[in-house]
Amino acid sequence: MTRAETCVAACAEAWRGDGAVLASFAGLIPQLGARLAQLTFAPGLLVTDGEATLLRDGLEEGWLPYRQVFSMVAAGTRHVMMGASQLDRFGNQNISCVGPWERPTSQLLCVRGAPGNTINHPVSYWIPRHSPRVFVEQVDMVSGIGHDRGAYEIRRVVTNLAVLDFATPDRSMRLRSVHPGVTVDEVVAATGFPLTVPDQVPQTREPTGAELALIRERLDPDGRREREVR
Amino acid sequence: MDRVVSIEDAAAEVRDGMTVGIGGWGSRRKPMALVRALVRAGVRDLTLVTYGGPDVGLLVAAGCVRRIVTGFVSLDSIPLEPHFRAARAAGTIELTEYDEGMLYWGLLAAANRLPFLPIRAGLGSDVMRVNPGLRTVRSPYPDDTELVAVPATELDIAFVHLNRADAGGNARYLGPDPYFDDLFCLAAKKRFVSCERLVSTTELIESGPPQTLLINRSMVDGVIETPHGAHFTSCVPDYGRDEAFQREYADTGWETFRGRYLEGTEADYQLAVKR
Numbered sequence: 001m002t003r004a005e006t007c008v009a010a011c012a013e014a015w016r017g018d019g020a021v022l023a024s025f026a027g028l029i030p031q032l033g034a035r036l037a038q039l040t041f042a043p044g045l046l047v048t049d050g051e052a053t054l055l056r057d058g059l060e061e062g063w064l065p066y067r068q069v070f071s072m073v074a075a076g077t078r079h080v081m082m083g084a085s086q087l088d089r090f091g092n093q094n095i096s097c098v099g100p101w102e103r104p105t106s107q108l109l110c111v112r113g114a115p116g117n118t119i120n121h122p123v124s125y126w127i128p129r130h131s132p133r134v135f136v137e138q139v140d141m142v143s144g145i146g147h148d149r150g151a152y153e154i155r156r157v158v159t160n161l162a163v164l165d166f167a168t169p170d171r172s173m174r175l176r177s178v179h180p181g182v183t184v185d186e187v188v189a190a191t192g193f194p195l196t197v198p199d200q201v202p203q204t205r206e207p208t209g210a211e212l213a214l215i216r217e218r219l220d221p222d223g224r225r226e227r228e229v230r
Numbered sequence: 231m232d233r234v235v236s237i238e239d240a241a242a243e244v245r246d247g248m249t250v251g252i253g254g255w256g257s258r259r260k261p262m263a264l265v266r267a268l269v270r271a272g273v274r275d276l277t278l279v280t281y282g283g284p285d286v287g288l289l290v291a292a293g294c295v296r297r298i299v300t301g302f303v304s305l306d307s308i309p310l311e312p313h314f315r316a317a318r319a320a321g322t323i324e325l326t327e328y329d330e331g332m333l334y335w336g337l338l339a340a341a342n343r344l345p346f347l348p349i350r351a352g353l354g355s356d357v358m359r360v361n362p363g364l365r366t367v368r369s370p371y372p373d374d375t376e377l378v379a380v381p382a383t384e385l386d387i388a389f390v391h392l393n394r395a396d397a398g399g400n401a402r403y404l405g406p407d408p409y410f411d412d413l414f415c416l417a418a419k420k421r422f423v424s425c426e427r428l429v430s431t432t433e434l435i436e437s438g439p440p441q442t443l444l445i446n447r448s449m450v451d452g453v454i455e456t457p458h459g460a461h462f463t464s465c466v467p468d469y470g471r472d473e474a475f476q477r478e479y480a481d482t483g484w485e486t487f488r489g490r491y492l493e494g495t496e497a498d499y500q501l502a503v504k505r
Contacts, residue, residue, distance in 0.1 A: 111302075112302045116330065145353075
């Protein structure tokens, strides 16, 4: 079993318990996670092809143009796993630009739908390279809002090293589990702000045999997942 | 009833300093032939309202733009738009950075002749910081909810590209998503629709179900037939995105790209990209 496969199952876990909500994602690992969740323990999930078609087990089941996505955002019937160029301890996220907004050193995507997503419905994040460059004291531009700014719910942060959540009294970030082969110290060192670390940190669960078969044979037979996690 | 014009006629309606709405989404079904005509016309100081893609990049690189009003600028398969990035880093353009849903709401408000529409998106985020003119409103009902009052995004002119149209300006999309092209037209004083194929009204009606007749002739001032006119963005099912050409666009210096593809007419461009 590879790290990427552990990450796919960890991403899938973010959607556990979600009913008939739209599972949206940015990146291949979250996409595989959403599809795995839909095929196993979260069959109610709606998953798109990345454009306007809803897919169930790879087959078309409905239509969802962008204007309807915005209605689902406003209605709250969605749980998206976005990326983040920067993320702070309350879950404030930046995908807009690095450096001063007035004249950024690196212009990125702009805020996209992050403000609307984070205030309306559950949001999780996928970070393929856990580092102090991403996990910062303060983000340069608050695109997605964190718990200290009125976020609806930041549920999980899944990285190449660990799973994090916000199950603390002030809803700041906590280490939930480390992936097999990763130490707590490694995660702490790769995080640019003080992280709440419980006395006992469990290991991220490994994908089951059935989940591995789905990932390897059905969802990603070409192994593209291995290129997203290094 | 005949509203057929040339792309040069349509581009000539754009004056320096105007607010121009551009339909499509990212690198999908953009009215690129009209964008190229604006580059050739050399207009200046435009405010672009758009779900940004290479339309932004071309017009920014050509020096046509003062301000962008958008939620993102992306080439989809290439996440970041090189000319937009360069202009932001150089501080040569102004930006009104909205949540994607706010951009939709602003067009919806303009289309409905409302001064604003309330939305949750934006609250708590730096969208409020970087747009100091944005105001909030409170619900007059017992919930007392505070919401962002997205101002109407009124456009001087809108350009959209659809798959089929008739000479009067009725038009339909054939791909999976209408994007927001109807709203761009409804929010604008002048509206131009380019299309892959100009057909008779009968043929237009027979080309698909009524729900995909997105635009009617009350929403249009001019129709232009521009085959391959969304190139290099996607215009399914007529054609997909030209990924190789988009890669060349992203990797080539502006003056070289311009010299290679944008010096002549639209017909010259189409010939050059076929080689």
